[in-house]
Amino acid sequence: MKDTPFYNASQWIDAENAQDPNIEIFESVSYPKELLYSNRMYKKLMEFYPKASEEIQIASKAQHICRWKIARDSYPMDRVGYLKWREDLKKFHAKTTAEILEKAGYDSHFIARVSFLIEKKLLKKDEETQLLEDVICLVFLEYYLNPFVHKHDLEKMKNIILKTWNKMSDKGHQEALKINYSSSNLQLIKEAIGL
Structure with missing residues (x-):
């Protein structure tokens, strides 16, 4: 349904990911890399668990939102650098998504839950x-x-x-x-x- 918080948030997440300068070709079609990843995540979630909550649907789409903005090579190229990069990415994805969800009209409880999921807490x-x-x-x-x-x-x-x-x-x-x-x-x- 159009003009719901979920519809708007999904559109805005897609719009952010569509700006990825990295291109991936799949079945002879070019896609912005993170938009393709986001679509794959959402599709897989709904196939695997069709009853998924709205929070996890959003988290699946936003899992790598704007990932290209924090380059791996901006951190030391060792195990410690890799882990720090991954940790900073999770926080960045959660914060970027929270700003979109606030704009879409979600309450603080919903936003906190999506951030919790994106940061993969209590695995x-x-x-x-x-x-x-x-x-x-x-x-x-x-x-x-x-x-x-x-x-x-x-x-x-x-x-x-x-x-x-x-x-x-x-x-x-x-x-x-x-x-x-x-x-x-x-x-x-x-x-x-x-x-």
Whole structure:
């Protein structure tokens, strides 16, 4: 329905992500990278858990909002730098989304909950944080695993897959095994998780 807070917030999140200068080509069409990611997140959430609350629907769309504005190489290129970058990104995504939600007319309780989810607080303890993490992992496995495979060696890939797997719930695991992988990637996943 048009002109609801949800509709307006979704449109504004899309408008922000549409400004991404990084382009990704999918099925011969060019997309701003973070707009494509946002659409994949939302679609996957609604397939995986159609009863998702409005808060988590917004959090899924805004998971990487304006991510290109904080470059990885603006931090030290080591593990500590990587973790600090990731932590700062979560806060930045939450703050950027909160400003949009306030403009859309959401109350402070709703905005705080969306920020909580975007910052992935209480993973494994909060059901919706876990649901969001499952969706993030499913989107990674379906759309971003293949490019990673071409960039990293076998052992590094197994490690990445295992870390991804360990963040997911049992329901997430079941869904992940339904994805249509290439036979080599499916074999890699099975080896990584010990199936």
